[in-house]
Each structure stands twice: as structure tokens, then as C-alpha cells.
Amino acid sequence: MRSWRTLAIVVVVASQAITELSAQQSPQPYRLPTAPPANTHRFPVDAQAGEFLICVQTFKGEQAKALAEEMVELLVRDYKLSAYLHDRVSKQREEEHARVQAIRDKHWDNIEMLQKTQGMDSVLDPKLRYRTVKFPDEFAVLVGRPTRPFKDMDQARDFLDDLRKMKPPPNKFATPAVFSDDDSGKKGPATTTTAYINPFKTAMVVRNPLMPAKSEQADPTVADAFLKEMNAGEPLSVLKCSKPWTLVVKIYRGQAVYQAPKGPSVMQRLGLAKKEPELLNASAAQAHSTAEFLRKMSPSFEAYVMHHRSYSMVTVGQFDGPNDPNLLAVQKSLAGMQIKNHGTGAVLETLNLQPLAMQIPR
Secondary structure (H helix, E strand, C coil): CHHHHHHHHHHHHHHHHHHHHHHHHCCCCCCCCCCCCCCCCCCECCHHHCCEEEEEEEEECCCHHHHHHHHHHHHHHCCCCEEEEEECCHHHHHHHHHHHHHHHHHHHHHHHHHHHHCCHHHCCCCCCCCCCCCCCCEEEEEEECCCCCCCCHHHHHHHHHHHCCCCCCCHHHCEEEEEECCCCCCCCCCCEEEEEECCCCCCEEEECCCCCCCCCCCCCCCCCHHHHHHCCCCCCEHHHCCCCEEEEEEEEECCCCCCCCCCCCHHHHHCCCCCCCCCCCHHHHHHHHHHHHHHHCCCCCCEEEEECCCEEEEEEEEECCCCCHHHHHHHHHHCCCEEECCCCCCEEEECCCCCEEEECCC
């Protein structure tokens, strides 16, 4: 009799152990935190800085935050300016985090539902696989007056004139740019040189990023007066093409929103015309240089440029439509193409992996 009781106790204990082990082996939902880890940095911009600021430089990559913070310290200490940092990818990171969190939550909700309705035998694989997008660090350096915020854009623009006359900061804070030679009659491959562009020369008036931005242009296929003015002095302007479509092969993001110049043309302000006024924007200069290089390389390409308020693009060819066989052939040949220095073999630029057809604004 005692042996039967002992056996019953052993069976009960073993049953409890199996239940506990099953519970331990059951995959438990892992929930991401409600917010992504904050990429903290010093000198954050806030609404108190005013509606308008001047964007001096943008840093990207692993050293972006360190360089940006160091430049802010320099501007405050040596130039006596009010300076701030703006994390330009924090919003994208938050959106990506929310997307991944939704995927994981849905996956674990399905697992929990199957556990309750069909038991452990029908549980989904707890190893969830999904693609994520990583955003490299990107910080913008913004400056204002040392005394009080600008009351309007005109006041900020006047201060920008004084800023561009200041002594340039060290090259570590400058924008490197690659330029090809301008000797169209020269035989042989084009040569290239690298120079550092003074960030004060490329500085632009921008709205405080914490305040709502205004739309640039309602219809991208319509060239408004402002867009025509920006490209009026560009000898390689895509707006001069007779056919309606072109192929975008490279985009250079500007450090700020472009403001209509008072006086010199865009190319004069770039320093690419015969006159030598101030440099407008490093991205516009780089776009023009890349287009020239594509025209001079062998085999050459019919390259053009179009400057926008906040970026410049390089395009190739003019076509009848997005399905033009010639467009598709050029698209295939230029996808991800590397532009190399003929002397050293170093990669100077890499074109877009997926060149896109674009209707030329009219």
C-alpha cells in the first residue's frame, strides 16, 4: 500500500516538474523598449534659438558627433557666436524603431495566440528575422547672433554676409571637394584635384529645425520662377534640354535651404564663372564638377545639373519618356558606377545604385 502511495507522489512531482520545464522552454515575448536609445549630444538646438539660424556645416559618419561638438566649441570660444547642434537622423531612427517594434509585437502576438488555442506543438518559430535600416550619424552645426535671435530672414541674411568674411576654421571642419580640370581642348583623361571649401562660404540661412518647414514646390514637373533663377547661370542646366525626360545619377545634399541671391548668378556665386564672388554651396559645386567629369571621361556621357533649394542633382541624357530604350540602356550602364582618379585609382564618387528617370520641369 505504501509503495502505491510513494509511486503516486513521484508521478505528481514529475508531472509538476514537466509542467514547469515546459513553461520555462516556452518562448517568452521580448518587447522592445517604448523608445529607441537616445543619441545624446551637447549643445542641442531649441526653440529659444529663434525661427532663423545659419547652417554652417554638416558632419556625417562615425566621427560626426565629435567633430560637430568640437566645431561648436570653436565657434563659441574663438568666434563669439551662439552655436548649436541638430541631430538630423533622430526622427528617421524613431520611425525605424517604431516599424521594427510593430513587426516584433505582431510576431509575438501570433505566438501567444497559438499557444492559447492550439498548444505548444503549433507555436511559430520564435526566431524572428527581418530587415532593418541603419542611419549613420549626421549632425548639423547651426549658429546665431551672440546677443539675441534674428527677428526675420533678412536680418539673418545680413549677418551671413559678415560670417562669410570671417577667418576660415581649420580644414578638419571644411568640406573636401573634387574638381576636374576645365581645359576642354586638352587631350587624354581629365585630371582631378581635391580642395577644402571654407564652410563659412557655403553657410546658408535656414529655419530652426524644431519649427515646421514650408513646402518647397507643389508640382515638381513645373519650373517656377525661383527654380529658373537658381539655374539661370548654370551652363550644364538640364532645363535647357529639348526632350522631356532625363536620368538622375547622383544627388548632393546641401547643408541648408537655398535663399534667392541678390545680384550675382548662381554660377558666379559658386566661383565657377569668370567672376570671383562668394561660393554658394559645396553640393552645387560638386554636382557641376561631377557632370563635367562625366562629359570628359571615356566613354563620355551627356551630363547635366539641376540646382534645388536644398540639394543639387546630376543627370545624364535627355529622353522621350521613362520607358525610352535609350534611357533604360544608360540606366543599366551607370548603375553604381565608380568614378576613379586616373592617377591613383582612388574612388572619387559612386553613382546611384538605382538611377531614376525624372521628368524635366518646364
